[in-house]
Amino acid sequence: xMRDVTDFKNYRDVLVEAVVTLARKHPEIVWLxxxxxxxxxxxxxxxxxxxxxxxxxxxxxxxxxxxxxxxxAGLTPFIHSFACFASRRAYDQLFISCGYTHQSVHVIxxxxxxxxxxxxxxxxxFEDIALFRQIPGFVIVxxxxxxxxxxxxxxxxxxxxxxxxxxxxxxISFRYKASDSIELGKxxxxxxxxxxxxxxTGVLMVDGALxxxxxxxxxxxxxxxxxxxxxxxxxxxxxxxAARRTGHVLVxxxxxxxxxxxxxxxxxxARTCPVKMDFVCVADRYGEVGNLAYLKESFGxxxxxxxxxxxxxxxx
Amino acid sequence: MLDTKTLAxxxxxxxxxxxxxxxxxxxxxxxHIGGAMxxxxxxxxLYFKEMKVRPQEPLWDQRDRLVLSKGHAGPALYAxxxxxxxxxxxxxxxLNQGGTRLPSHVDMLxxxxxxxxxxxxxxxxxxxxxxxxxxxxLGYTDSWTYAIVGDGESQEGExxxxxxxxxxxxxxxxxxxxxxxxxxxxxxxxxxxxxxxxRQRYETFGFDTYEINGHDFNAIDEAVQMAKGVRGKPxxxxxxxxxxxxxxxxxxxxxxxxxxxxxxxxxxxxRALVEREENA
Numbered sequence: 001x002m003r004d005v006t007d008f009k010n011y012r013d014v015l016v017e018a019v020v021t022l023a024r025k026h027p028e029i030v031w032l033x034x035x036x037x038x039x040x041x042x043x044x045x046x047x048x049x050x051x052x053x054x055x056x057x058x059x060x061x062x063x064x065x066x067x068x069x070x071x072x073a074g075l076t077p078f079i080h081s082f083a084c085f086a087s088r089r090a091y092d093q094l095f096i097s098c099g100y101t102h103q104s105v106h107v108i109x110x111x112x113x114x115x116x117x118x119x120x121x122x123x124x125x126f127e128d129i130a131l132f133r134q135i136p137g138f139v140i141v142x143x144x145x146x147x148x149x150x151x152x153x154x155x156x157x158x159x160x161x162x163x164x165x166x167x168x169x170x171x172i173s174f175r176y177k178a179s180d181s182i183e184l185g186k187x188x189x190x191x192x193x194x195x196x197x198x199x200x201t202g203v204l205m206v207d208g209a210l211x212x213x214x215x216x217x218x219x220x221x222x223x224x225x226x227x228x229x230x231x232x233x234x235x236x237x238x239x240x241x242a243a244r245r246t247g248h249v250l251v252x253x254x255x256x257x258x259x260x261x262x263x264x265x266x267x268x269x270a271r272t273c274p275v276k277m278d279f280v281c282v283a284d285r286y287g288e289v290g291n292l293a294y295l296k297e298s299f300g301x302x303x304x305x306x307x308x309x310x311x312x313x314x315x316x
Numbered sequence: 317m318l319d320t321k322t323l324a325x326x327x328x329x330x331x332x333x334x335x336x337x338x339x340x341x342x343x344x345x346x347x348h349i350g351g352a353m354x355x356x357x358x359x360x361x362l363y364f365k366e367m368k369v370r371p372q373e374p375l376w377d378q379r380d381r382l383v384l385s386k387g388h389a390g391p392a393l394y395a396x397x398x399x400x401x402x403x404x405x406x407x408x409x410x411l412n413q414g415g416t417r418l419p420s421h422v423d424m425l426x427x428x429x430x431x432x433x434x435x436x437x438x439x440x441x442x443x444x445x446x447x448x449x450x451x452x453x454l455g456y457t458d459s460w461t462y463a464i465v466g467d468g469e470s471q472e473g474e475x476x477x478x479x480x481x482x483x484x485x486x487x488x489x490x491x492x493x494x495x496x497x498x499x500x501x502x503x504x505x506x507x508x509x510x511x512x513x514x515r516q517r518y519e520t521f522g523f524d525t526y527e528i529n530g531h532d533f534n535a536i537d538e539a540v541q542m543a544k545g546v547r548g549k550p551x552x553x554x555x556x557x558x559x560x561x562x563x564x565x566x567x568x569x570x571x572x573x574x575x576x577x578x579x580x581x582x583x584x585x586x587r588a589l590v591e592r593e594e595n596a
Binding site for chain 2: 028030051052054056057059061062063064065066067068069070071072073074075092093096097100101102
């Protein structure tokens with residue numbers, strides 16, 4: 001049984017609760033933040049474990065390397081910043097001090113891609129997935145709802161190696177029930193259909209993929225929808241199985257094509273089961289400010305956009 | 317003041333460690349001799365006089381830890397660690413060979429006794445601050461964290477980010493040293509980006525500070541012992557040193573960051589060093 005988190009109001013509260021619950025059992029867990037503690041709500045961790053909470057100030061690179069030092073001395077740090085700063089801003093430190101040294105550090109990058117909304121282009125990372133994919137050994141998860149966010153946060157800790165947890169802060173959705181099963185590295189087939197496979201990662205894209213599947217269904221097109229919540233280790237087998245059945249795969253991510261989930265799936269299928277493919281993602285473009293509805297339209301991330309791409313893919 | 321016997325022991329160990337470092341680098345043919353030799357006296361002091369370590373149990377959790385943030389000075393640390401018994405001295409002639417346990421830049425996964433990996437400058441200081449904080453969290457009240465940072469390395473902004481946190485967190489178990497040898501890869505530091513008034517900078521950051529001759533064991537000891545008595549602040553000991561000190565062909569020249577050393581130059585350099593020490 002997974003934890004029932006339906007009484008929570010935001011993803012960030014679920015995430016912090018997951019880490020606090022772990023920290024009650026594991027005294028070596030510490031939390032580091034970079035002056036965005038109040039944005040993620042880690043005050044709950046600080047209140048319960050004041051000696052194990054470190055606000056590093058606005059200095060993300062230092063925070064990451066300091067966390068690696070803590071890990072080398074026997075602690076297990078969870079560190080948080082907005083996804084742009086938790087990836088780009090501290091990349092050499094992530095690569096060398098955490099990755100190259102094999103130190104276990106769990107990095108929480110909040111509000112990835114267009115979820116950054118009103119913080120705009122400076123705060124809108126699409127490339128964070130690609131960056132973490134270049135660091136050998138890092139587990140990468142992007143849960144698609146609150147239940148899986150809680151569960152996967154616990155599982156990346158139990159797994160032991162460093163991880164990147166990519167999540168929105170605000171809002172909440174419950175795709176999975178506590179009685180369902182979520183396993184790190186195991187994609188979930190949410191809907192089965194024989195015409196096209198839609199592989200989606202993250203809340204935004206899994207929501208969009210399911211909406212697209214409904215639109216397609218009305219047109220007589222039956223889609224398989226896969227929640228690819230774990231980017232590494234990649235569950236190629238589940239996707240390959242669906243690809244063999246449908247012959248068409250559309251990969252959707254709130255991220256950049258280069259080095260992203262789409263390229264990863266394409267590379268895997270090119271070697272195992274070449275099929276017709278297309279991608280819902282960001283190509284050569286920077287982020288911009290706006291509300292989520294505007295940004296979804298602007299970047300072609302709506303359920304309607306996904307359905308249209310899937311339909312065109314079938315015509316290829 | 318160190319007693320006569322301890323002082324003689326440190327001088328003897330430092331001479332031997334310098335000879336071994338020159339041998340280590342000459343076995344490969346070239347290496348970062350300048351920055352290795354400038355921190356040698358400090359390393360010998362720390363490992364032979366001050367640090368609480370167990371060479372037969374290098375991962376002992378309550379040990380004192382050292383982060384050599386200027387990671388290219390690895391050969392100096394390797395000579396000291398080998399002499400302390402962390403690994404056989406025969407390893408010293410494997411520097412940078414394929415499959416070696418002794419890479420040019422220190423690597424905690426490869427070399428017993430290396431407490432943190434360094435080479436991408438600035439990061440080791442941050443890691444050391446993290447280690448000092450961890451010692452607090454874990455309740456290791458009698459454990460110290462030492463960090464050695466270069467003056468050229470201090471051009472990295474991360475060094476100052478780390479200093480901010482060390483001061484903010486009042487890490488009085490953190491003792492850092494800046495090796496002010498006045499030179500960096502391209503030129504004299506003054507000709508690149510001058511790093512003046514480092515002591516004042518750290519003082520302003522909230523550190524307990526000292527400025528000493530980094531080749532004077534008594535001065536190193538005095539600063540470290542005083543630092544250990546000051547609570548509530550991290551400590552910075554600015555060490556004025558000579559780049560390549562003890563590898564005489566590299567002393568006082570501009571291009572001594574990395575030098576070629578063959579068997580002939582090694583033999584002559586060791587002979588000259590021993591002669592100078594005997595006449596000191």
